[in-house]
Amino acid sequence: MYIVGITGGIGSGKNAVTDHLQEFGITVVDADVVAREVVAKGEPALDKISEHFGSHIITESGDLDRTALRKIIFSDKTAKTWLEQLLHPIIRQSIKQQLHDAASGYAVLSSPLLLETDQHELVETVIVVDASEELQLARTVKRDNSSEEQIKAIMAAQLPRQERLKKADIIIDNNADLESLENQLIKLHTKLSKTAEESK
Structure with a gap:
């Protein structure tokens, strides 16, 4: 099974990405779940x-x-x-068992700590969902009803944005609207399906 890791800072839109991939019939194993x-x-x-x-x-x-x-x-x-x-x-x-049991063309491990822990060893490709820190903050405050201070503390505890980007094989730019994200994901899904097929 070809396994792809997806990560991103808080409020980057990681869940929007994995929700879309699930709509394409891809098995997503969420480390938080x-x-x-x-x-x-x-x-x-x-x-x-x-x-x-x-x-x-x-x-x-x-x-x-x-x-x-x-x-x-x-x-x-x-x-x-x-x-x-x-x-x-x-x-x-x-996580290993659920990825092993996946029946889709490729499988996704979604984890906020993919690069901070040894979970990245379970995947063949690292995808980072990226958004500016201002957007991360705005989205998370709106979504979680948390204070800016709380969100900033969480962001500070996560891997710095630039370091995360350096470790990415593929970067999904989520600074624009949903349509822009969807267009990137259609191309991404086609690319990953082809890579998974070739790696068999």
């Missing part, structure tokens, strides 16, 4: 997290209390390290 799946109710990882941090991080309905866990790991580096060492291998294994 997988990260939520592996700590869902009844999953072994959730039991381990509860044993380690205490039952107060489980809600009455038996789900993970993300806010309570976030508070712990933001204030305690060792807690964050422990959690990452538990979850990263499980997430990676689930």
